Amino acid sequence: MKTGTLLVVSGPSGSGKGTILNKVIADENVSLSVSATTRKPRDGEIDGVHYHFMTREKFLNEIANNNILEYNEYCGNLYGTLKSEVESLLSEGKDVILEIDVNGAKKIADSMECVRVFILPPSMDILKQRLSSRGTETTETLNKRINQAHNEIKEAYEYDYAVVNDMLEDAVKNIRLILETERLRTSKMKFKIDELNRRSF
Amino acid sequence: MKTGTLLVVSGPSGSGKGTILNKVIADENVSLSVSATTRKPRDGEIDGVHYHFMTREKFLNEIANNNILEYNEYCGNLYGTLKSEVESLLSEGKDVILEIDVNGAKKIADSMECVRVFILPPSMDILKQRLSSRGTETTETLNKRINQAHNEIKEAYEYDYAVVNDMLEDAVKNIRLILETERLRTSKMKFKIDELNRRSF
Numbered sequence: 001m002k003t004g005t006l007l008v009v010s011g012p013s014g015s016g017k018g019t020i021l022n023k024v025i026a027d028e029n030v031s032l033s034v035s036a037t038t039r040k041p042r043d044g045e046i047d048g049v050h051y052h053f054m055t056r057e058k059f060l061n062e063i064a065n066n067n068i069l070e071y072n073e074y075c076g077n078l079y080g081t082l083k084s085e086v087e088s089l090l091s092e093g094k095d096v097i098l099e100i101d102v103n104g105a106k107k108i109a110d111s112m113e114c115v116r117v118f119i120l121p122p123s124m125d126i127l128k129q130r131l132s133s134r135g136t137e138t139t140e141t142l143n144k145r146i147n148q149a150h151n152e153i154k155e156a157y158e159y160d161y162a163v164v165n166d167m168l169e170d171a172v173k174n175i176r177l178i179l180e181t182e183r184l185r186t187s188k189m190k191f192k193i194d195e196l197n198r199r200s201f
Numbered sequence: 202m203k204t205g206t207l208l209v210v211s212g213p214s215g216s217g218k219g220t221i222l223n224k225v226i227a228d229e230n231v232s233l234s235v236s237a238t239t240r241k242p243r244d245g246e247i248d249g250v251h252y253h254f255m256t257r258e259k260f261l262n263e264i265a266n267n268n269i270l271e272y273n274e275y276c277g278n279l280y281g282t283l284k285s286e287v288e289s290l291l292s293e294g295k296d297v298i299l300e301i302d303v304n305g306a307k308k309i310a311d312s313m314e315c316v317r318v319f320i321l322p323p324s325m326d327i328l329k330q331r332l333s334s335r336g337t338e339t340t341e342t343l344n345k346r347i348n349q350a351h352n353e354i355k356e357a358y359e360y361d362y363a364v365v366n367d368m369l370e371d372a373v374k375n376i377r378l379i380l381e382t383e384r385l386r387t388s389k390m391k392f393k394i395d396e397l398n399r400r401s402f
Contacts, residue, residue, distance in 0.1 A: 123397070153394060156390075156394045157387055157391070160386065161385040161386060162394060177382050180378055181362075181382035184362040184378070186358055186360050186361065186362060186363045189357075189365075
């Protein structure tokens with residue numbers, strides 16, 4: 001059976017990557033990877049669905065066992081991606097999407113075969129409008145986010161693909177195109193080439 | 202403007218690559234590269250459409266000027282791919298398809314950025330049927346072609362993509378998918394990333 005594709009997706013805050021990816025994973029053959037965390041579950045959060053909840057001791061054990069592809073500490077809690085989780089989905093033939101920042105994406109690419117996609121805003125003006133319209137940002141945090149976006153977009157050159165989120169449906173279609181095309185990679189078609197090479201008559 | 206993609210397509214005789222590619226180039230943004238040859242034009246053949254017809258002296262000059270990406274001699278005539286022809290189509294934003302054997306494909310990949318696609322038959326039995334049904338092959342030439350196909354398919358691993366020609370329409374769709382996805386490569390989206398990086402406010 002064909003293994004799936006690990007799609008690592010980054011993009012600045014306001015690029016709309018979360019909205020795009022939620023539409024993409026509506027396809028039953030595509031999964032979002034569930035992160036591990038040492039944070040306590042909030043009301044309604046389900047273990048294995050929203051996060052893999054675990055003690056700090058267990059999390060540090062997973063790091064020691066080389067089962068954490070990348071992790072971060074935020075407000076005293078650890079958040080990370082379980083290699084075993086990603087590999088098990090891929091081996092079922094599912095495509096796995098990891099939404100992750102540029103530093104995390106680099107770490108993943110160092111340890112697993114993956115395809116990296118960067119989500120771009122149509123323009124910096126539109127990005128600013130999108131961030132302002134949330135209404136939750138002060139001018140100071142807004143400028144901070146715009147600067148942060150500039151720093152992240154500089155890293156886009158290192159990615160395999162860049163998708164502009166102008167019209168949401170087009171961006172979703174383009175992510176699906178990438179996943180569909182990846183299934184034609186010779187590395188994924190190896191079973192078929194092997195089969196044709198085996199036959200002799 | 203975005204430059205096009207150079208798609209180098211190989212596959213054994215009987216894989217149906219010619220039929221597939223004729224359908225793909227019905228798209229106005231995709232062109233087949235016209236080969237250069239020292240062979241005399243046959244009735245109805247138009248210079249610049251079927252071939253770029255030229256003298257042996259001119260052809261050897263093109264080789265000396267590094268303008269021949271790859272060439273072959275067949276029945277005393279030279280056949281080759283003009284670099285200037287391919288580059289001019291790409292710079293117009295067109296995708297260019299080169300149908301070429303595995304050795305030619307290697308030479309192209311050594312000198313230009315390209316995407317290599319291998320067309321596979323669904324099975325060797327079906328390939329044999331397809332070749333037999335032409336009715337023009339003796340058992341000996343048929344076996345020769347099958348052996349040749351085996352030798353070529355071994356090279357498929359070196360290609361970027363493999364497309365199985367089971368249902369013609371699916372194979373055509375898959376070639377189009379590859380071309381469409383290539384337009385999302387960060388190397389092709391550089392102009393957009395540059396534009397976003399330039400803006401500051």
